[in-house]
Amino acid sequence: MEASKDSVVKNEIIDSAQKLFKQFGLKKTTMDEIASACGKAKSTLYHYYKSKEEVFDDVLSKEMLGLRILVDKNVKQKKTLHDKLKMYFETFHKEALNKLNLYRILKQEIQAEFINTNRFSDVIMFETNYVQNMLLEGVKKGEFTNVKEEDIGLYSEVIVVAFLGLVRYSVERDGEFEIENLRKITDILIPRVFT
Amino acid sequence: MEASKDSVVKNEIIDSAQKLFKQFGLKKTTMDEIASACGKAKSTLYHYYKSKEEVFDDVLSKEMLGLRILVDKNVKQKKTLHDKLKMYFETFHKEALNKLNLYRILKQEIQAEFINTNRFSDVIMFETNYVQNMLLEGVKKGEFTNVKEEDIGLYSEVIVVAFLGLVRYSVERDGEFEIENLRKITDILIPRVFT
DNA sequence: GTTTCGACTATTATCGTATTTTGGTCGGCA
DNA sequence: TGCCGACCAAAATACGATAATAGTCGAAAC
Numbered sequence: 001m002e003a004s005k006d007s008v009v010k011n012e013i014i015d016s017a018q019k020l021f022k023q024f025g026l027k028k029t030t031m032d033e034i035a036s037a038c039g040k041a042k043s044t045l046y047h048y049y050k051s052k053e054e055v056f057d058d059v060l061s062k063e064m065l066g067l068r069i070l071v072d073k074n075v076k077q078k079k080t081l082h083d084k085l086k087m088y089f090e091t092f093h094k095e096a097l098n099k100l101n102l103y104r105i106l107k108q109e110i111q112a113e114f115i116n117t118n119r120f121s122d123v124i125m126f127e128t129n130y131v132q133n134m135l136l137e138g139v140k141k142g143e144f145t146n147v148k149e150e151d152i153g154l155y156s157e158v159i160v161v162a163f164l165g166l167v168r169y170s171v172e173r174d175g176e177f178e179i180e181n182l183r184k185i186t187d188i189l190i191p192r193v194f195t
Numbered sequence: 196m197e198a199s200k201d202s203v204v205k206n207e208i209i210d211s212a213q214k215l216f217k218q219f220g221l222k223k224t225t226m227d228e229i230a231s232a233c234g235k236a237k238s239t240l241y242h243y244y245k246s247k248e249e250v251f252d253d254v255l256s257k258e259m260l261g262l263r264i265l266v267d268k269n270v271k272q273k274k275t276l277h278d279k280l281k282m283y284f285e286t287f288h289k290e291a292l293n294k295l296n297l298y299r300i301l302k303q304e305i306q307a308e309f310i311n312t313n314r315f316s317d318v319i320m321f322e323t324n325y326v327q328n329m330l331l332e333g334v335k336k337g338e339f340t341n342v343k344e345e346d347i348g349l350y351s352e353v354i355v356v357a358f359l360g361l362v363r364y365s366v367e368r369d370g371e372f373e374i375e376n377l378r379k380i381t382d383i384l385i386p387r388v389f390t
Numbered sequence: 391g392t393t394t395c396g397a398c399t400a401t402t403a404t405c406g407t408a409t410t411t412t413g414g415t416c417g418g419c420a
Numbered sequence: 421t422g423c424c425g426a427c428c429a430a431a432a433t434a435c436g437a438t439a440a441t442a443g444t445c446g447a448a449a450c
Contacts, residue, residue, distance in 0.1 A: 009393090030441060041395045046443065154376055158361065165360015166353065181349055204422090225412060236424045238415080249415065 009047050010058070012038045018059045026056055060119065063099040068126075072094055081138030088134070092127075093167050093182055124160055132156035205253075207233045211349050213254045221251055255314065258294035265290055276333035283329070287322075288362055288377055319355055328353035 016037035020029040031052055035042040048103065049055045074091045078084045135152050138144035147155060211232035215224040226247055230237040244250045269286045273279045283348050333339035342350060365377065 031443085032441075042442085043396075043444080044394055047393065050443090052442065158376070161361050161364045162357030165357050165363070168360070169356045182351070214433065226414085227412075235412085239423055241414065245414090327430075 006048070013040075013045060013055065014058055014062055018062065021056060021059055031055075052054060057119075064123070067092070067095040067099055075134070081134060081141070081143045084134055085131075087180055088131070089163060091161075093170065096167060097171065106111070124164070127160045127164075128153075128156045131159055155181050201243070207244060208235075208240060208250065209253055212250050213257065216251060216254055225249075252314075259318070262287070262290040262294055270329075276329060276336070276338045279329055280326075282328045283326070284358060284377055287358075288365065291362055292366065319352070319359070322359075323348075323351045326354055356382055 013034065014140045017029070017034045020033055020037060023029075031045055032042050034055065035045050045055070049058070068162075071088060074087045075084050078087050102131055132155075135144060135147075135156060136149075139149060139152070166182065208229065212224070212229045215228055215232060218224075226240055229250065230240050240250070244253070266283060266286045269282045270279050273282050327347055327350075329340075330339060330351060331344075334342075334344060334347070343386050359378065
């Protein structure tokens with residue numbers, strides 16, 4: 001078994017699964033459907049994944065990766081902490097709505113045990129870390145001085161959780177809470193040194 | 196029917212109902228149980244309330260009122276916008292955990308149609324308004340200048356939604372996310388003029 | 391040896407129906 | 421006017437039968 005061949009087949013499976021999960025959700029998508037969608041027998045899937053959950057998990061990882069690549073790319077184009085955060089919120093919010101499966105997790109629509117516990121807090125942890133690095137960079141550059149360095153971990157967590165709360169809210173209202181408004185959040189979440 | 200007598204009986208009912216709802220939740224509490232808990236017949240309850248929902252709604256109103264009185268009392272004791280907001284977050288958070296029924300609403304644990312639609316957004320609206328007044332007062336006193344006055348409505352909404360997201364998070368982790376941390380949120384949510 | 395498949399199993403979900411629970415009504419009693 | 425027990429209709433529950441589905445296994449194909 002070549003590793004490359006292996007991952008090609010895995011990609012086929014994930015692509016089909018992603019579409020089906022997006023359309024019907026985790027519960028209403030069967031392994032048989034995924035299998036025939038990519039022209040394989042169900043038992044073949046179990047050669048590459050040991051469970052349905054593992055397939056779903058991989059789909060999520062793919063979506064998350066896509067979102068993160070985009071977020072990171074956009075954020076890197078901005079120079080100041082303020083602009084970076086603004087772009088971060090905007091891109092994350094927009095992409096989370098596109099990646100429907102991911103969005104379902106954020107909304108905690110899927111109540112599977114294995115997901116809520118791990119996945120959601122994984123996202124929070126990862127994003128907290130990402131934001132933390134942004135803030136630390138801001139500190140190093142002197143853009144962000146009025147916060148003790150030891151508090152930056154907590155600050156990041158607060159920012160992420162608060163932001164995700166807003167994403168959820170915005171999603172539940174389905175457009176009532178506009179993206180333009182979301183842009184102003186940075187002004188709230190980040191105390192500026194130069195006022 | 197005297198109005199006073201009427202409200203005495205209503206209070207008896209609400210007290211019993213509150214305990215039961217707190218212990219078993221909305222769905223697992225029956226009208227018969229509430230009735231016998233306050234030594235009345237079920238049909239008597241319908242003399243004072245026209246439905247179970249109305250009873251639950253009144254319990255919520257009572258809890259909300261209690262919380263709001265305390266919040267308002269504590270907030271009024273503080274002078275600056277910063278201290279007021281700090282106290283606001285702290286008291287609201289603490290009391291929301293005590294008032295279990297209210298807390299279930301915030302957590303959106305109760306999925307009854309009549310609740311999610313009205314109650315939750317009622318809370319958001321009320322709190323948004325309350326915070327807005329705080330901010331406007333801060334503007335008037337010159338403590339809070341770096342925000343356009345027309346944006347204050349949006350700011351308030353963002354603050355409330357973000358804060359409720361944090362309350363939920365803190366509740367889900369059941370103590371992991373400490374109240375002391377919550378106190379620092381004000382520093383994040385309110386850009387200070389004097390840095 | 392690796393990948394695929396069809397047949398098989400065990401578990402879970404679904405359905406139809408009988409039964410119970412429960413929200414809500416009503417007439418009458420104090 | 422305030423209260424109750426008896427009553428009803430609708431919803432929840434229980435349960436057995438049936439169907440759907442996640443996951444296994446041995447063998448065939450490559």
